[in-house]
Amino acid sequence: MRGKLSKELAVSKKHEEEIARRAYETAILKEIGDRIGYSLDATKIVEIISGSLGKLLPYSSVGHMIIDKKHDKILFSIKINESVSHSFIDDVKRKMIAAVSEMTQSPIVESDIDVAISGNIVSDENKEPLRSFFNLPIIISGSLVGIINVSSTLANLYNDENTEVLYQIARLASDAVSRLQEVLENEKSRLSQAVQSLSDGLLMVDVKFQLVLVNNKLTQLLGTVTNPSLFDIVNSLSGKFDLRTKMEEAFVSDEPLPSQEISVGDKTLQIVTSKVVDKKLQKPVGLVVLFRNVTDAKSLEKIRQDFTSMMVHELRAPLTSIKSTAELLKEQLPQLEAEQIISYLTTVDSTSQTMLELVNDLLDVAKMESGKFDVVLEEGDLTNVILERAESFRPQTEAKKLKLTIDVQKNLAKAYFDKVRIKQVLNNLISNAIKYTKSGEITVKVAQEHVNGIGADILVSVTDTGIGIDPDEGERLFARFGQLERGRMITNVKSSGLGLFIAKGIVEAQGGRIWYKSDGANTGTTFYFTVPLVENVKKGVNKNQVGQSVGYSTTRVAHG
């Protein structure tokens, strides 16, 4: 009976111990969770576990070694529970060094260790040596961050049973922090990729003005070395923007600083400095400086302004002319001869025609931009169209004493084009050639291209001996409002700058290509464009090009 009772008591005691261990495990894990939060500070885990041993185990000292990779140091801290000697502490330290060396597979120099001793008195009169110990490694994301050592002057004190709960806690805490670290690393990596892929330059500093991050775009914009220091960045802005002062101002200012524009090389940068505030703590934790490249926006703005003033001029001049002529006719009609009246009305007609063409150009551009530009493609003979258009310019070439040569290859194969729109292309190229040529010759040539002996497209070229085009001038030639500045100045001719943009749209909608060649200023220019052969379109050679590549709608008119 007594035996049964004592057996039950033993079971009950064991059960109580198990419950106590579980309670301890839960309490420690909760404390770790509460205290470390999202800081990922492994030191805190080590401190919490080593500081919470309490009465779980008998021990003389509990210590920990933290590996501080950032400063290449090891921090050794020991808390004395029962008075021990210096030699006991030295022995603990040696055993921990041996353990860390074995775990990291790298030797540890004692001078790299910072020591902190706390707790009970260290007395060398106490001769009790170290007789039992165990180490608890703390591993986060596969790397050792530190170890906890529990030591005693008593022998054979620690076994798997009484230490199991500590290993369990260490493992669970490590796993939790490792998972959290993984999540944060992924987030950090995503954030870093996002920052690197920004189209704006960006840098961030902490409260001590230490550079936290800088993206590649900023090094490109400022032309600094890769991975620049803050000094490199400040230096590259020297004389243009006092970055240091602006950052200091932003830190103390409650309101965001107004953005500022500066010029760096040929770029215009807009700089926005903004304070990063920790919402929870309500205090600044750093500064972000954003460098936005507004060069294109500025240049577009200038183009828009130029375009508006040009349009006002283009419309105002003919409208004034029409109005004056109408007034004159109204006031002096009875006195005017029939021939004079016809002459005035002819002026009104041609002036309003010019205005109409300009308005039509604007409408075409609007259609092209909205993808609603339409071409009607038909089989036809280019020869007559080219001859008719080129000849129509002869009076103008003669007036400027320019030689006009029209060279059309005989028996051209049938082509596929919009019979109305192609005239717009020819008008634009030939009128430009005349406009920008003071003396010499204009040649309009049409021939069939051959690739490896096989008929390709029909190639139309308009060559002049005019002002030519420098390579850097040609970049925007086919863009909207892309009139050459030099052309405008030399010839004093202002145009809408829409002609070549429209010509390109028409040629590409027909499935052709348009380009130019010039050896530079004052060497003349040749503009080329191609028109697909009917034969090739039927074979499907140009099937994917006609209208598709530029997103315009095409209508095909079939002929018997």
Place this chain on the structure above:
Amino acid sequence: MSDQADYQALMSDLIKKQMVMLGPNLVLSKSRQVTGLTVADDGTVQSINGDPQVALQELVNAFMSLSGQIAQMTLNALLEKYPGVKKPQ
């Protein structure tokens, strides 16, 4: 060296290293719970009764529960020294 001797040497090395890393009492206590293993106080495996692969697996599991990846890394390094020993799961 026979396979059995290889197993014995590898397990001795593993136990001794774990004793340095985690402390002798705990490691010896864990090692001596492995079925068929006789371990001296210095960590030397004196004999293996039964399938050495099973004993090694049990020993590795015991150490993994204490030091996880560290035990795994130690084992991997030792396995290179004893190519005749099959890697535990």
